[in-house]
Amino acid sequence: MSTATQPTVPAAPRPTWSARIFSLPVLMGLGLMALLVFLSCPGGGPCATVADPDIWWHLRYARHLVETGHFSRADSWTFTVAGVPKVNFEWAAEVPYYFAWRCHGDLGLYLATMLTVGAIVLGIYWLGWMRSGSWKAAFAASVAAALMATVSLGPRTLLFGWLFLAIELAVLWSFAKGRDCSLLLPPLFLVWVNTHGSWFIGFVLMAVFFACGWFEFTWGELYCVRWTARQKRMILAVTAASAAALFVNPWGWRMVVYPLNMAFRQQAIIGHVAEWASLDFHGARGKFVLATFLLLGILQLIRPRRWNLQDLAFALIGIYGALSYTRFLFLAGILLAPLLAVSLSRMRGDPRIPSRGERWVNAAGMAALLAFIVWHAPAEQQLQAGVARTYPQRAIPLVRSLAGRGNLFADIGWAGYFEWNAPQVKEFADTREDIFLRRGVLGDYIRATQMRDTFAILNKYRIQYVLLEEKDPVTYLLEHSAGWKTTYDDGEAVMFERVP
């Protein structure tokens, strides 16, 4: 028996803990965090990251839940839809933001936002590595995803939905690689349905992913591998359990059908809500996204690789979603970045175990990035200045004084802010869209602000006060109307009172 037929390959040395921590992949991960902190507040002055119009009514819902222990089941903040049933489909996401706010005010909201976005982007980075085996390719793709994420960079409940999507992808792609963690999916959907309506997208993606494996074929560079009989049984059980888990929520079936309802009703307001509009390719973001998608196509030509049907389906959903609805740019980033990493993965010189000298260089780089993060992160004052620049903070005392004196018609983007800061005043409509859409209030608001029957609508709702941006067309209309007088004007917001 020969003892030397095969040359013995020396076993690769296991990296030490310092080699793992002070490595290029960790340095690049920290670089992604630094990029996010920079993007959250690029100017360094007033930072409007937490000035999202929805966060205020989310906080109010969460405060009600924490203080009373009950879910709010009907509206009590407006005079237009008071008493109308409302499904609060994001209650589990509101609570963490509320506690963050309770602990550190606006800074707490900022930290909660950045922690969630950071977790998602690091998740994309890891998914990119999982798919491509290349940290450098994963990093490059994650930078693209981070830039797409800026569309939803704020204290939004949607972020939890995207975090769960990243987890779902990890489970599904592991399943395809033979590591079955699919039992995590039912609890994931249980949490997700209570957190955000994007669970529906996750569920559809899961169904598409599983359904693709019912076929087997190879067409050119496109292929599909059939699941084994055991996998199929598991898939059916997991899908059924996930479907059942959806009903574990405070509103039962109503919460489950809610996203479908919204999908059909949303058509009516698509033209009036910026984030539901198609992507604008005249702006830098639109150009960047299109360039990223085209790069994916060019890479396929110059570095042909095989695509499985699941990846193709996810890529098509991601591209369609991003182009049709600006809101879904982040979704496209999560779905497409790991696939882009696969296409980029032939980058040379992927990290190996760093030498002692390289570890010192990496450590210095990490220290520099951490210093940048700490230095660039906005202070409480910057965040408050950002809020003050977005909302009519100076008008709050005046708004509070209107309680019980007559109906107020305010800019819909400000209403949530008033509901949180002047809860004694009932609003006309806020950005909870669905409840106002159903009752026709949103349609009336849109018609009034587009100067179609404005006075008739103000009369219909017996509006006594109007508070709008100075640049709003209705402001100009009321300024030149004998029936209204200006009672407040701070250069940004103007209040009118009906003249008897």
Added chain:
Amino acid sequence: MSASPEAVASSAPRRGWSWRLFSLPVVLGLLVIFVLMWAGSSQGIADSDIWWHLRNAAELVRGGHFAHADSWTFTVAGKPWIDFEWLAELGYYGAWRWLGDRGLYLAMMLVAAAILAGVYGLAWLRSRDWLAAFLVALIAIHFFIVSLAPRTILFGWLFLVVELAILWGLEQGRDQTRWLPLLFLIWINTHGTWFIGFVLMVLFFACGWVQGEWGRLYVRRWTQAQKRRFLLVTAASSAALFANPYGWRLVVYPVAAVFRHRLGTQYIAEWASLDFHAPPGKAVLAVVLGFAILELMRLRRWSLQDLVFALVAVYAAFAYVRFVFMAGILLLPMLAMDLKLPPAAKADGRTKDFRWASVIAMALLLALIGTQIPSSQQLQAGIARDFPENALPYVRSLAGRGNLFNEYEWGGYLEWKAPEVKTFIDPRADIFAETGVMDDYARAMDAEDTFAILDRYHIRFALLAKGDAMAYLLEHSAGWRVAWEDKQAVVFERVR
């Protein structure tokens, strides 16, 4: 050794003219044109630009000299202006003089049908498969319908088809590049899209200065003789551009339009990004994504020129609704290459004589095409729906009584139908964007300093569409009264 099916086909004896004329490809071509006529029958001729184009052409024919300054408005009167589409305007004006509104419609459909037939031909040129060419020509109709109107740009797209036929013919070994200078001479006098055509030509030639192969992407280097010829053709084409009534000003116009007229582009719908909620946007996206899927499945090799053209087409269509038409011309012939059936899957029908069946089908299709031409009354009804026809007598009576503020979209119509009245603005966009009138118009319409702007231009009358924010503002203002109105339009008059 067995010959390939293509080799067998190419060695088949050449058929006579009747075999070529009364053939399935011609029947399919007529069928595509019928579908275009059917889809376009609801479009009509109610385009907001055609009216000032007609007036330009009428004045050119009557006066015998080209316009160099505005004389139709009171806002930019006397300001220098270039009529960069004079040759295309003459075509439409001749059709209008000959057959009135139906003439305009026929001219529009004739040019559109020529473009569509061109795309059908280009698709065959690239794929050598009539069925694939037929399919992409049907798809092209979705791309064309976005801006199917009596527009001068249609001539530009027709020239683009001719240019592509010349450039892509090079790959088939037929060098017709000597026609390019003549093409650009006509093109620059017809529409500003010559600039796109010129850039595409330069890109096409430039790609062949390198040679390489990267995955499924390749590029072949031109021969020395080709390089010399292309340099000569490019130089001659450049020189031909200056053969126009405005000299260098017409040549730099498209570049100036891109960089200086951004202000105007933000108010004009066709310069907006593609809306993927609307059917045209969905159709374009479906084609682009379908194309990508086919690429994965068919494993076709791409030349660098094709890739560059495809990237230009996708970017242009996504970024500007106006360029969806161009994307159809550039992209769809390439799609035909992916749609063509493998030779083994094709039934060889060449040996059978279907000439009589083709004659009958062609006669039937020609008759059907004839039925799709709308009557003058139908065209008139379309115009009345989009333009304030009923208001014309009243608007004419305002001549000399004071300045009129008018809807942007209606300006050209008023200039054509009521030339005695000076307008505030019309869809010639550029001259108004440069002088700030466009900005003032947009602010006034959005109820931003409306009254100050009306005062600054000494406006006494305002012709607006019912439902406009500005109409609502004037309706509820003590300083204005409704002087005339119908269901569509309202004329306000200043009362103090």
